Amino acid sequence: xxxxxxxxxxxxxxxxxxxxxxxxxxxxxxxxxxxxxxxxxxxxxxxxxxxxxxxxxxxxxxxxxxxxxxxxxxxxxxxxxxxxxxxxxxxxxxxxxxxxxxxxxxxxxxxxxxxxxxxxxxxxxxxxxxxxxxxxxxxxxxxxxxxxxxxxxxxxxxxxxxxxxxxxxxxxxxxxxxxxxxxxxxxxxxxxxxxxxxxxxxxxxxxxxxxxxxxxxxxxxxxxxxxxxxxxxxxxxxxxxxxxxxxxxxxxxxxxxxxxxxxxxxxxxxxxxxxxxxxxxxxxxxxxxxxxxxxxxxxxxxxxxxxxxxxxxxxxxxxxxxxxxxxxxxxxxxxxxxxxxxxxxxxxxxxxxxxxxxxxxxxxxxxxxxxxxxxxxxxxxxxxxxxxxxxxxxxxxxxxxxxxxxxxxxxxxxxxxxxxxxxxxxxxxxxxxxxxxxxxxxxxxxxxxx
Numbered sequence: 323x324x325x326x327x328x329x330x331x332x333x334x335x336x337x338x339x340x341x342x343x344x345x346x347x348x349x350x351x352x353x354x355x356x357x358x359x360x361x362x363x364x365x366x367x368x369x370x371x372x373x374x375x376x377x378x379x380x381x382x383x384x385x386x387x388x389x390x391x392x393x394x395x396x397x398x399x400x401x402x403x404x405x406x407x408x409x410x411x412x413x414x415x416x417x418x419x420x421x422x423x424x425x426x427x428x429x430x431x432x433x434x435x436x437x438x439x440x441x442x443x444x445x446x447x448x449x450x451x452x453x454x455x456x457x458x459x460x461x462x463x464x465x466x467x468x469x470x471x472x473x474x475x476x477x478x479x480x481x482x483x484x485x486x487x488x489x490x491x492x493x494x495x496x497x498x499x500x501x502x503x504x505x506x507x508x509x510x511x512x513x514x515x516x517x518x519x520x521x522x523x524x525x526x527x528x529x530x531x532x533x534x535x536x537x538x539x540x541x542x543x544x545x546x547x548x549x550x551x552x553x554x555x556x557x558x559x560x561x562x563x564x565x566x567x568x569x570x571x572x573x574x575x576x577x578x579x580x581x582x583x584x585x586x587x588x589x590x591x592x593x594x595x596x597x598x599x600x601x602x603x604x605x606x607x608x609x610x611x612x613x614x615x616x617x618x619x620x621x622x623x624x625x626x627x628x629x630x631x632x633x634x635x636x637x638x639x640x641x642x643x644x645x646x647x648x649x650x651x652x653x654x655x656x657x658x659x660x661x662x663x664x665x666x667x668x669x670x671x672x673x674x675x676x677x678x679x680x681x682x683x684x685x686x687x688x689x690x691x692x693x694x695x696x697x698x699x700x701x702x703x704x705x706x707x708x709x710x711x712x713x714x715x716x717x718x719x720x721x722x723x724x725x726x727x728x729x730x731x732x733x734x735x736x737x738x739x740x741x742x743x744x745x746x747x748x749x750x751x752x753x754x755x756x757x758x759x760x761x762x763x764x765x766x767x768x769x770x771x772x
Contacts, residue, residue, distance in 0.1 A: 324474060325481040327366065327763070328491050328517040331377075331385040332359040337513065340422045343381075343487070344414040351384045358514035358540050359385045363392020365516065365539035365763055372480035374401045375473065377409035377487060385514070386485040401483075408469035412462045412489035416445050441503035459493075459503050466493035470525050478523070491517070498529045499727045505719050510751045512537050512545045516763055532729045532765055534753040539763075543598060544737050545751040553740040554693040555700045555751075557595065559618070560710050561611040562587035563732040563767070571645050574638030574672065577609045584610070587733030587759055587767070588617035594735065594758035596621040601698035604689055606633035606705045614733070615704040625702075632685025635706035639672025665722040675712060675722040682709045683716045690744050710736070717748045731756045731767035 332355025336343045343349050351359070366389065376386035386403045417425045426433045436443045445456045473482070486494065491511045496503070498519055511517070516539070518532040537545050547555070562584030566573045580588065591614070600622045605615040607629040615627050641649050649657050653670065660667045668674045682705070693701050705713070710730045715722060717738055730736075735758075737751040756765045 324477050324479060324521040324523075326484060326519045326521065327369075327371075327481070328484045328486065328494060328519065329362055329385065329389070330488055330491050330511045330513055330515050331379075331382040331485060332356060332388070333513045334381040342414055342417040342420050342422060342425060344411055344418040345379065346418045347379050348419070349381050351381055351388075355381070355385070355513065356388055359388035360392050361539045361541075362514050362516065363389040364396065366483070367393055367396035368762060369481060369764075371401050371483050372477060373482045374403045374485070375406050375409060375482065376403050376485040377411065377490065378405040378407060379411060379487070382409070382485050382487060386483075389483070389485065406469065406473075408465050408472070409484065409486045409490055410465070411487035412458050412493075413456070414445070414458050415447060415456070437507065439504065440506040459506050462489055462493045463497055463503050466490060466497045467525070469494065470497060474521055474524050495519070495531065495534065498525065499531060499718070499720070500724060501718050501720065505747065508718055508747050508749055510535055510545055510548075510749055512542070514540055515545065515752075518764065529727060530729055531727055531753060533755065533763075535751060536755055536757060536763065537752070538755065538757040543594065544735075544755075547739065548741060548749070553743055553746075554690060554698060556690070556693075556738045556740075557598070557600075557700065557702050558710055558713065558736040558738060559591060559611075559614065559702065559704045560707055560730045560732055560734050561606075561614040561704060562591075562617075564610055567732060569645065571643065572638045572641045572649065573610075574635055574642040574669075575608070576642050579609050580613050584614070584732060585617060588614040589620075590758045590760075591733045591735060592618040592621045594755075595702070598700065600625055600700050600702050602626075602628070602693060602696075603702040603704075604628045604630050604633070605703070606635070606709065607631050608634055608706070611704040611706060615702065618702060618704070622702075630685050630689070632681040632688075633703070633705040633709055634681075636675070636678045636708040637669060637672035639669040641669060641672070661726070663723075664725040675708075675725060678708060679712050679716070679722055682712055686713055686716070687744065690740055694740070694743055714750070714753065717750055719747075729754050729765055731759070731765040733759050733767060734765065 333352045334349040336349035376382050440459045447456050488511045492509045515535040517534045520530040522528040562580045564578045565581045566578045603625050605611045707730045711728045714728045715724050735755045736753040739749045
């Protein structure tokens with residue numbers, strides 16, 4: 323497995339001025355940007371790296387240098403920073419250096435396309451009297467693909483760090499997972515936010531998003547809302563550990579309670595979210611998420627917990643209560659199919675992923691709509707591994723084929739915003755945050771069977 327940790331550069335002077343940066347190289351790190359980069363170095367200091375790749379633009383290069391010098395203080399061994407043009411930021415030549423508000427005014431129609439259909443944004447560029455078409459987002463995704471194709475074969479089984487920009491980092495994550503360029507704005511990357519990707523091999527093999535846009539090392543519990551956000555934020559949590567998780571026994575819809583570690587995980591999740599104002603809470607109607615939600619809500623005693631059957635775990639049918647080796651004996655080859663082609667597996671006397679999708683997405687949409695109707699800002703949703711993974715696929719416009727692309731640790735928190743109501747595209751602000759559970763940047767929770 324190749325582990326890739328993706329970092330967005332620290333806050334820059336253009337960030338604070340709300341200017342479009344693109345490929346201009348005028349913008350430098352602010353003092354906050356440098357401090358946050360130091361915090362990244364500290365957060366990564368218990369890991370060892372085989373390589374650090376950086377965009378050649380100075381705001382990214384400076385971030386990489388600060389991270390590296392911080393690593394040198396803590397671990398006394400550093401990797402050489404290699405700059406790579408394939409990590410350059412999105413190329414927006416007609417807008418670069420302009421205030422966002424001015425772009426909005428001067429290029430009203432294009433700015434609307436940029437926000438609503440980013441893959442269709444087109445710029446006509448004049449090259450020595452010749453006009454050529456430039457599609458910034460599509461070009462960026464191709465650039466990201468080429469980066470992966472070049473770099474991954476060089477680092478089998480190694481750990482590397484990439485320091486890039488908001489746009490290229492989104493494109494790197496999207497091309498790794500197969501997310502469409504039309505969803506360019508559905509992934510958020512905060513300054514100095516951390517994302518962890520695990521590659522089984524190349525782009526065509528299994529890729530797992532272990533976590534995305536962690537900001538806790540900078541003292542930010544959750545990524546901040548985008549300016550002008552009017553919608554609802556959902557905090558999607560997986561229930562704490564059960565004894566069957568620990569044993570890797572398939573639970574499905576058997577109502578197994580939390581174990582002591584699971585209750586502790588729920589308590590830590592509650593402490594982590596204690597300062598986040600929560601307006602409503604919904605849990606799967608099963609014991610383990612219900613108990614997890616109740617423990618988290620100790621910090622929010624005024625919130626009434628609603629139960630939702632649509633968020634129940636997948637029914638594993640005849641696999642329930644069994645260990646993996648028992649399933650392999652009784653249903654030869656099916657477990658491997660479940661791991662490699664999950665969308666094609668019908669659980670014997672249970673459900674398939676499409677059925678889970680239909681009921682859980684319907685429940686999710688109803689929850690979002692009710693929150694918008696009541697003008698609620700933030701809601702807690704507690705469910706299960708399979709349910710959460712299906713919901714994350716839905717949020718990012720993926721199919722059930724992408725089920726295994728997402729990791730969901732016990733007690734982990736994901737953050738999904740609906741800035742423009744149910745008809746606008748949702749934004750995954752962060753995924754699988756587990757820092758409150760003591761593992762640092764990496765998810766150390768029990769993986770567990772479903």
